[in-house]
Amino acid sequence: MTTAILAALLPVLPAAAQTVTGDQAAQMLYPPRPAEVEMSAGDVLPKDQAKMLEMVAKDQPYYAAIAISPDEGLMSEATMAAANHHTVEAATAVALSQCNAKKKGAAECVIVAVVRPEGWEARPVQLSASASEDFANYSGALAISAATGSWGIGASADEAVAACTARQPAATDCAVAIAD
Structure with missing residues (x-):
């Protein structure tokens, strides 16, 4: 970057x-593992893609965020994961920035998943x-x-x-x- x-x-x-x-x-x-995934895909992703993404995201080191371009979907070069940050907010900012820089569609990128330590609380x-x-x-x-x-x-x-x-x-x- x-x-x-x-x-x-x-x-x-x-x-x-x-x-x-x-x-x-x-x-x-928190211990370095395990992590939990919070999906926020809503209606942006089909259920099968959301389930696949959740399985893949679980292997990302926390704190992580995954952003996609809603116009292009999950299987796009604009899809970005930012992992191993110190907060979800930092990972989110990086994932969105990188996704928006690569997207070809008009809509701004959205976060579809975040990864935090299991049992996370601030x-x-x-x-x-x-x-x-x-x-x-x-x-x-x-x-x-x-x-x-x-x-x-x-x-x-x-x-x-x-x-x-x-x-x-x-x-x-x-x-x-x-x-x-």
Whole structure:
């Protein structure tokens, strides 16, 4: 994704929550698996396609969103999945942006499925499935990018931000979410 698209998305993405300690985060984070799928296809998809999409979406790492162009349907190059973000809102913004950039029809893209941790409820700290799994290696600070889903762990806040940016150079918004 280009820097211009990321810059356009930043106002609609949730800001990183206040920094919490590693012990506090350990109490709030979901295990990296299992995930649940919430379908929102309504009448956009035929039932058989919605069922197939639900089965495929279940294998996406949370937080994820799948967008389609209603004019083109599920089996279109405009269909986009954004997975392994730190919130559904961030995944939704990316999936819609990418879908709308590729669609050929007139109608704006719509979200047809989201993936969250099983038993999800809003919590002050949310990490992607991969970042939640990597939390086992936590040592001092963990930084996240709301725009890209990148994350990084380091002994200090500066090291965590550098690791987040190094993981995904387009992650220009890396900020410390967890620090001791």
